[in-house]
Amino acid sequence: MSGPLFNLLVSYLLLCSSFATAIRIPHTITNKHGIHSHQNIVKRSVTLDLPRNPDYAPNGPVAYALGKGDVNADTVTNDREYLSRVGFGTPLQWLNVDLDTGSSDVWVYSNDTLPEVAGNRTVFRIQDSSTAQKVANTTWIITYGNRAWGNVYNDTLSLATIPFSAPLESCISASPSLTADPFIDGIFGLAYGLPSQTTPLQPTVLSLLLPHLAAPLFTTDLRHHSSAGAYTFGYIDPARCKADSQIHYTPLVQGAQFWEFAYTGIHVEGQADWYLANFTAIADTGTTLLLLNRDMTELYYSSVPGAKQNWTVGGIWTFPCQLEEDHHPEESGSQEGWGGGEGRGGGELPDFEVGFENGFVARVPGRFMNYTVMPDDAGRCMGGLQEWDYEFGIFGDVFLKAVYAVFDVGGGRIGFAEKDLGDGE
Template sequence: MVSLLRLIAAAICLTLSLAHAIPARNYGNRWNIARRSVSLDLTRNPDYAPNGPAAYARALKKWGAEVPSELVHSLAAMKANVGEVGAASIRGDREFLSRVGYGTPPQYLDVDFDTGSSDVWVYTSETRKHVAGGRPVWVIEDSKTAKRVHNATWMIAYGDGSHAWGNVYKDTLSIGNITLPAAVIESATSASLSLTNDPDIDGIFGLAYGLPSQTEPQQPSVLSALTPLLSAPVFTADLQYHSSCGAYTFGYIDHARHTANTTIHYTPLVADATFWQFGYTGLHVGGQNVWYLSERWTAIADTGTTLLLLGADVVELYYATGVPGARHNTSIGGIWTYPCAGPALPDFEIGMANGWVATVPGRFMNYSVMPDDPATCMGGLQTFGLADFGIFGDIFLKAVYAVFDVGGARIGFADKPLDLE
């Protein structure tokens, strides 16, 4: 579905680029158009957005041409509660940002969809000026539908020590084609430096499976309000390595984004899950003959975490057996590094209980160059202090097509085309 829409969008962009602008005359607030001696006053609707695919279908019908079945299905999907939002890579895949509209009319901000938390918060007109800096904010006063939830506040602390807090509102969210009224939106009156020092992000959009939002008194999470409105109780993530061509979809699975004729392999969430936490059973380092197996390993799929974080023994296994010159640098917090000029990093394979194996290419495992030493690189796999579960962040998720099945309490993965050139 989406692949056809991308072709249509490209054709529309090409047409617009070739068109010549014809200057129009504006008489005050009235546009006077002569047609058979009748004067028409036209008022522009600022909230109107033309539907390019629908216009294309109408043009085909008008001239008796066949409307492709893919286009018919795409238009049907648009009328349903489904939506697609782009996922743009920022600063070497440090995070992936998506455009979401806040309020009426929508004010679009760049937020991080985060499957590791449940709160939806943004910087707003209430945020202290020195905290918000020059970034775009949600101007609450400009929304016709914003309502303060009186006597309600929120505060959230993330695993990396960053935190934010403020007031609670209800207002409309625009997520792709989906409009969610009266959603709980948290206004950040302030935030920690570790958050505000990131100039690219305007807020965080939590999508954890069942984690309560950090509001007082308790308010429903956006995901719990959104799910009943979707055509299907699912959302997906296709994060792309060093690319802004990725996307999230809500209410449907875009089968054009995973490898053709392949199955989506589902794994149930652990009992009483609040995060997208599931079990996996095997690990393998490329070039080695041994698989390491366990029935006790679990991990959380977290789009809001950049790295792949696992137990110290597993991380040491990867670097000690597959990466010559790798070092565990305790002087800088225990980061694993290795010589950038060394051989290519090995692939990292992760086996699921259902028999499917995810392969994270070695190229993805190379995260960055150390800022104070251009000859030393930092790996995308690092140690996680909590040994009872790991975090499958973006290093892993860039290698798979991920389906977050809210209704089925499960998570699915499939192979997808990877640009490894």
Template sequence: MGTTRFTLALGALVFVSLFGSLLDAASIPSSVKGLDYRSLIIYLKRNPDYSPNGPAEYARALRKWGAKVPEQLIKSLAAMAGAHGHPSKGEEGELGDVPAVSIRNDREYLSPVGFGTPVQWLNLDLDTGSADVWIYTTDTHPYVAQSRDHVFRINESSTAEKVHNTTWWITYGDGSSAYGGVYRDVVTLANITVHNATVESAISVSNSLIQDPYMDGIFGLAYRLPVQTSPKQPTVLSSLLPLLNEPLFTVDLRWRSPDGVYTFGYIDHERHSGHIKYTSLLPGAQFWELEYTGIHVEGQDRWYKSTQIPWRAIVDTGTTLILMPQDVSDLYFSDVPNAMFNESIGGVWTYPCNNPVLPDFEISFDSGFIARIPGKYMNYTNMPDNPKVCMGGLQGWDDSGRAIFGDVFLKAVYTVFDVGQGRVGFAPKKF
């Protein structure tokens, strides 16, 4: 049996929203005179050579959500980089930036999004955990731009208009950052064109963010989080919603399959089995943040619930792993033979790859829905420096009860992000 560190003695959750909302979901009209209401589907381009680096993904998730990256994890990633070729270094390397040691094709899903007139197609990461739409452009510093496969050529778009005296700046948990200028231009998603959308042009980007040359930017789809511009500008999501049949979008990620899609403006009922059950977002939520009520590990005879405060989770397509309170991950891996809480790489749960299939993991919601994540989904990847050792898709962090439900979770459920009614719907799907 694995090392047991489970107590379920969780502290109070403190998560302060720093910004007001530009998008009042309740005010989105069900119809607007003169507009052509439509829906669209975006097929995900899955990288067939995807080979994730588990420790790097864990560091990336911690960094995104403002958690401290353990010093031992940083050292381990640096050692792995030395064994697999040195990563390029930028001026941010002295600020504690986590080295990027995953292979060049380290992004699993990208989606085509068009910019400008005539349209220029870029591959973007659709991210429900952020609000900004930022891309690499001809404004981008040459040091960064030369590593890109594609950049948006601003001068070739007849509809691009500079928003003067406006900048954007995103800072991540370890101090790495990206910043640049702001334009208004056409954004095209499948058959829908959004005019005068807020497009953020990257001038400079920290080294840890540029290692994947195939990702041309990020398309933020957070619920009510404002963009990080000064002064504030409308989000692209708020400009897109009035053009849709319904103010919602859905996500159907697939495990090791190219068949994943996003749909905007409608629910594809052919893609799920059983009823969609909805959970309301928490009051004042800016992210897709909701409450979950319990957890269960296959083979154990009881469900567990928080002993103190309600458990909260953010549903995030831009995070690969599931991050949960440390006690929860400890409980899960206590049932995995020979699992080890590996402090030598910053506190990551690992186990021999020749183990039988990991146990299924279940998460319950007050709607009555139970998300069942198959054990084979929970087996995330081999360790880059030892292919006989594997790392789980569930990892712990100490963030007072808050969880991040990333792609490992989303591959197991059909998900509806209902902006109009401020809720998230889940339904089972065939595995």
């Protein structure tokens, strides 16, 4: 996946073709988290810091290819990672894993992993854990364009001060699209109601974690180019929101497996009108980009001079890294009840806004919408918003970095609040 752009395009096409089997959305599903109260369980809350990896080389086309293929794999090989230290086994072995709201399985590289797949990364040493018990006749396979697969164990997991027992999937082999990033040691799935990818079916880690939490929820505070972000489990941290901002909740769609919710429209800074309709999107910490349908994507880039699609790498939207001054000729208008801002000019990308039925408007600053420089042309940059050919959108890290997000499992809803974005507003 790090070779010539032609290979990236081929990989992109292969990943897209596997989407239907990878995401597996049934027509109906009953969400069951199995929340039980046990007298011997101590309910806790905890904060996990999110150190950013500043050393991983930017590669925008790869991030888009993975995003287009499957929502579960994007942060494995993107240029900006939010990894958390999670403990595995007894005594605890601490690994850097991606907390991923777009998948439900927890899998790690281990001494089961083929040497050519594991490389020089840190792996979980199963033989060193006194609590690891292999689950007989049980395997797992997850499709991320190609595959990751392996054995299943029951073992102790620890989110900071919260230990609990859960299935742990040990990787035997994985596709190059996953193994290309040497800094990540595994994936920790936190999807709302998606079943695990084990055969036979095992309980999800989220369902087993919930009884240990002081409240059945977790939050994300991802930060743009910063290590100041964190996940919190079992509580909401008001210090991470703006002082005058409340949390605005939206119910998940009926039968949701992912963190899928409705929104009512989008607005591009400098444009007079909102694009209004009934849409749904998935909040996915495991996807770097913001992925929307063609109409919305074209609407945004119509306000970016020189923006165009690069068809040598699957149609990625790019723009001149040095934008013209004052490219927002109009002040942005707004429909009643929505609000809006003035065009910035100054050679920046326009802000992007998302509206909700509850009245909340999430603003993604234009600087968040500039994802990275194209690897084949230092004069052109790749946008953080890209085209997505499915009915629902993917609100990945580009969006989530702009809000404080509450994943309320017990309430079957998601909440967003304003936070300080460091731009003086």
